[in-house]
Amino acid sequence: MIPVIVLTGYLGAGKTSLLNRLLTRPGTRVGVIINDIGKVNVDTGLITGQIDAAESIAGGCVCCLSDSSGLDELLEKLGQPKLRLDAIIVEASGAADPINVDRLLRFGKAHGVRFGGIIDVIDAVEHEHTVDTAAMAPARFNATSMVVVNKLDRIAPEHRDAVLDRISGRIRDVNPHVAIIPASHAAIDPELVFDIALDEDPIDELPLAAASRPHHVHEHAPHANAVTVRCLEPADPGAVLDLLENPPAAAYRLKGHVKLRTADGTQRFLVNMVGRQIHFAQATPHSDPADDALVAVGMGLDETVVGEALAAALEPAREDPSPRNLTRLERRLILSSDAADAADEPAAEGF
Numbered sequence: 001m002i003p004v005i006v007l008t009g010y011l012g013a014g015k016t017s018l019l020n021r022l023l024t025r026p027g028t029r030v031g032v033i034i035n036d037i038g039k040v041n042v043d044t045g046l047i048t049g050q051i052d053a054a055e056s057i058a059g060g061c062v063c064c065l066s067d068s069s070g071l072d073e074l075l076e077k078l079g080q081p082k083l084r085l086d087a088i089i090v091e092a093s094g095a096a097d098p099i100n101v102d103r104l105l106r107f108g109k110a111h112g113v114r115f116g117g118i119i120d121v122i123d124a125v126e127h128e129h130t131v132d133t134a135a136m137a138p139a140r141f142n143a144t145s146m147v148v149v150n151k152l153d154r155i156a157p158e159h160r161d162a163v164l165d166r167i168s169g170r171i172r173d174v175n176p177h178v179a180i181i182p183a184s185h186a187a188i189d190p191e192l193v194f195d196i197a198l199d200e201d202p203i204d205e206l207p208l209a210a211a212s213r214p215h216h217v218h219e220h221a222p223h224a225n226a227v228t229v230r231c232l233e234p235a236d237p238g239a240v241l242d243l244l245e246n247p248p249a250a251a252y253r254l255k256g257h258v259k260l261r262t263a264d265g266t267q268r269f270l271v272n273m274v275g276r277q278i279h280f281a282q283a284t285p286h287s288d289p290a291d292d293a294l295v296a297v298g299m300g301l302d303e304t305v306v307g308e309a310l311a312a313a314l315e316p317a318r319e320d321p322s323p324r325n326l327t328r329l330e331r332r333l334i335l336s337s338d339a340a341d342a343a344d345e346p347a348a349e350g351f
């Protein structure tokens with residue numbers, strides 16, 4: 001299933017800049033849905049990165065759609081296997097409320113796609129005068145998986161940490177789990193956003209081709225780091241679910257194939273956690289059991305601590321899993337399936 005990543009953020013915060021950054025990632029096929037609040041597709045013209053397939057919703061804000069059918073239709077179009085997309089990015093209009101976007105995606109019925117996270121972009125300079133005007137921190141952060149605090153270059157270096165601390169504190173007031181990524185010109189590491197672990201160039205290209213690409217964003221973006229632990233023998237479903245539900249600090253993403261001991265013997269699953277949203281599915285048919293592993297990705301991960309947490313979760317199961325843990329696993333699979341009514345997913349677990 002193709003992950004759908006939604007970019008939200010107040011007008012001018014830097015959503016298109018972020019989209020352009022993400023579209024420069026070599027070897028990733030990305031489909032884009034642009035939502036212009038005006039009747040003309042202005043934003044589409046601002047895209048400089050390479051898009052593999054595009055659709056647009058103009059003339060209104062995506063989060064104000066009365067139901068998800070319009071969005072579902074576009075997602076299904078982009079989800080067609082023949083397009084071979086690795087991800088779909090929806091750039092919401094500057095007016096979109098992440099809470100409504102989240103609801104729309106959860107109630108969505110599009111096949112072949114899954115939730116890949118909501119990234120809210122903040123203008124560090126304007127934030128207090130735009131969305132953050134109330135005494136309480138805005139509820140929108142409840143629905144976001146990652147917040148990019150952008151335009152830090154516009155704040156004097158000596159005040160940057162204080163501004164970032166204040167904004168982060170307000171965000172954490174309503175959502176202690178959200179990943180907060182400081183940025184200038186939306187320069188974040190795309191590795192944090194995409195579900196693809198490897199930065200693979202086409203095999204017929206020389207390394208020089210990659211080096212000479214105009215937007216090799218890794219040069220300036222603060223880097224995410226990753227920890228990988230192999231899964232050679234079947235683990236206990238309870239231990240893996242405990243890890244996904246309580247991931248180590250700073251692990252924004254967890255992904256990979258795992259072998260689990262179940263009532264029907266060993267089974268393999270594809271697991272994905274993005275900003276505490278958990279997705280569990282049967283292993284993809286072409287995946288090689290010898291490559292089963294879990295990868296944690298985040299900014300400034302403590303590799304020892306995270307490596308130990310992953311290794312503990314993947315410890316070979318010595319006995320059959322408890323009935324409770326088998327039920328937890330079954331529930332996760334049902335909640336993650338295409339046919340599941342997304343509304344059943346408890347919001348508190350997702351974010």
Ligand SMILES: Nc1nc2c(ncn2[C@@H]2O[C@H](COP(=O)(O)OP(=O)(O)OP(=O)(O)O)[C@@H](O)[C@H]2O)c(=O)[nH]1
Pocket residue numbers: 009010011012013014015016017018043046093094150151152153154183184185186
């Ligand atoms: N100085 C500075 N300018 C930025 C930064 N990020 C974006 N900009 C500029 O801010 C303006 C708005 O950026 P966009 O990326 O178009 O913002 P947006 O959120 O897509 O805007 P809307 O579609 O209107 O909501 C553009 O002129 C960008 O070049 C940044 O980090 N620093």
